[in-house]
Amino acid sequence: MKRLDFVDVLSADRSSARESDLNNFEYSYKAEITSVYRLTDTEKLYQIRIVDKVQRHHFAFRPGQFVMLELPGIGEGPFSISSSPSRHGDLELCVRAVGNLTNFLSRVARGTVVGISGPFGTSFPVEEMENSDVLLIAGGLGIVPLRAPLFCVLENRSRYNQVDIIYGARNPSEMLFTYQYQMWRQFDINLEIIVDQADATWQGPVGLITEVLKKRIKTAGNDLSSNTYAIVCGPPVMFHFVCDMLINARLPMQKIFVSLERRMHCGRGKCCRCNIGATYTCLSGPVFDYWSVLNMKEAI
């Protein structure tokens, strides 16, 4: 009698790349938390090192991509990589303790082994930006995904023209990566910080991020149409104002890049939780150019 054969999917498509794809769906690298720095009351910077030396070396990502970090039994979530791509599988993730996974993560000690899968998603085209002015505009936690492209710029500083970081924080105590500002400035990066609410120590400007941007645009003669790229990242409300200003200053929309945040449960274009329309933020994003954003309903 003819029997129905059991098909083992992993061996079924041995000829193609499918085998490893299928096998890798639930695969995660084991990675060790090598150090934890407290940046503010709620944010910590985790240095996470892929344990296997070969895997660590082969781990290649592009600035703007994210990984899924898993704590077994606790949960899994997407985190933007905020370290330099040149450091491969020695990752830095900046995490705000805000939900189940991140609150638990904030309790674990150095030496804890976590699961890392990825890298996933699109990235900022840092090579295309060479020989241009670069505007990095961040609000709040938005500075985190900007840190990887910033490292790319710092490591190849001579290839870029004027580089500005315009960073808006709610108050001085919520500013991230303060210990690196000095270093950024040494690399001839024009760092402008503005806060919503000052405290006793604050000497800098108080107000909205758009005020700083307005000044920067003015010095460019209200015309950014030639030779400028912008990367914008921050809370949804900020995107509108900032991107509108850039458009009004004639910056072409395909030279404005944003990184969007959505809920993700898989990171692999399956679960639909991150969908904007039917666009998967995890596959077609998180980095989009502004033209794509305008073509997605309710993206920002």
Add this chain to the structure above:
Amino acid sequence: MLFKVFPENALEILYDVLAPYPLVGPQAKGKDREDKDIFVFDYINSFAELRLDFPTTIHSVKKFLLPSRENLCTFNLFDGDWEKYVDFNIYKPHVFFGLHPCDINALNKLDKVLTGPVYPDPFYSSKRKNMFIIGVNCNPQSWCFCKSMGADTVYSGFDMFLTDLGDKYFVEILSATAYDILTQLPIADPSEADHRRFIELMDERNRNFVCQVDSSDLTKILDLEFQSPVWQEWGDRCMSCGSCASVCPTCYCYGVKEYVDLDLTTATKQRQLYSCNLIDFAMVAGGHNFRPDSPSRLKYRYYHKHRGFQEAYEEALCVGCGRCGQACLADITVPDVIDSVRRQKVPK
């Protein structure tokens, strides 16, 4: 494609040949308020249970490929370290006996996302590859709009497909396995009269489709009418209960949650099929919800199915089986919703 016929009473032989395998088919599971049979797909234990004359089932066969809850992996934790074990949760080929064209088309649509080139899902793929599918032609019901969705006929995704000619079955054969199995039945080549009868039956079936959806230019219309007040009206009715997604043969959205066992040494990662109509579908850690109200969620559901998927795969993520409308206690049906977006008027 190869065509054969076999006598009506040989169907039981076909069943017997396949019975050693887990066999899923339509069976009656209760009576509705009008005393009509209610059908579901479930494991069949005897030929008498198999009811190929079923009008439709309240649920699709989705649960056998995408169970409402499925373990993606388990963890063993010890001394600060852990190991992960992955199991695709399929150990035997399954026979699906009696799928209508819409349901087979639904599987073909799911394949595009779940077995596609980008991160193919092994949990789905392994079950999908272990399916032996016998399709069967249907009698259109008053709510079926599969014809409008181009899902009333099926060309691939099955092993054999049966049409009841009265005294015999007309069978389309798509796989070698199916051919081999059919050789154990008294099969014959269809006669000229069988051809005629088959074509007549198809014509008759075509005439019986009464429910229609005008999906022409729908992607554009949905974009144009994004702010339309009809969404508010439909949203006010919606219970945000997810029943439509549960019964939908093409909905595949899910959530992942991890559980630690009571002894704190083992843990499980589980996915649960979700629905974009559920209130926390687009809620991120910290509480921000990208679609906090039911109109925006309901609208998103239509956008995904009839605009986004269309854009990505040049077809809608809907086969027109109408199960969602049948399951919806608030009477929200796809034809009514799409019609209302076109006409800007919601039926009462």
Add this chain to the structure above:
Amino acid sequence: MQKIRTYLGIEIKYPKTAFFELSSCEGCQLQILNKEATLLNFLDLVEIVNFREVMSNRSNDYEIAFVEGSVTRADEVTQLLEIRQQAKTLVALGSCACFGGVNQLKNRFQNLEWVKKEVYGNHPIETQEVRPLSDFVTVDFSIYGCPVKKEEVEEIVTNLVLGKSIEHPRYPVCMECTANGNICLFNLGEPCLGPVTRAGCDAWCPNNRMGCWGCRGPADDANLRQLQKIMDDHNIPRQAMFDRLECFGGFTSAMKEMDR
């Protein structure tokens, strides 16, 4: 002595845990003891110092208090306030504690004296309007259900011990019911509160072809206006729906917006 246990390197303590009951059938506590297969593991998860149904020892040194039942007497208010004083975490266990439960049906009667007379005849006891715990003290979190579902209690207590966040499904029972492949009870002609009741019970009653009575209270954003229409469309008398909505007290405030 309990050995030190850890999870992902974090030491997990054995919190001292106590169970208390106010006016209730104690069925929720019994439910916790019901599943022998996991009972020992469950009892090992915490250090139980007070649990009238299983042990005679009593201690008032505890961190977590599970309180079953609703408040119907003045002495229960005192007891509850004392528990709150001691407990770091106070858990409302079951529908009575969360919403008043079946007990609160007596609040329907405007004349409590008449109720007392009917029930207790010539042996009256002191009793007042039935109220949930949250009317008197801060409740850290609730475990819904009449009775509570053992699997859910196990998950919640595990999460509590580990320090994971405790989240209830926000969606209605329909989601779980349809996921289980059930036939909709409205199709069978039976009223059901599944469309508005918070899930988490895995559609326990509808799985057994019993319409939902809403013991877990309303789901987030429950659409009661539409429920009313559904009941009308299925020719189910309004009173049958209100009887169900009122049964466990979870819908009391949500019902204020409905037409009688």
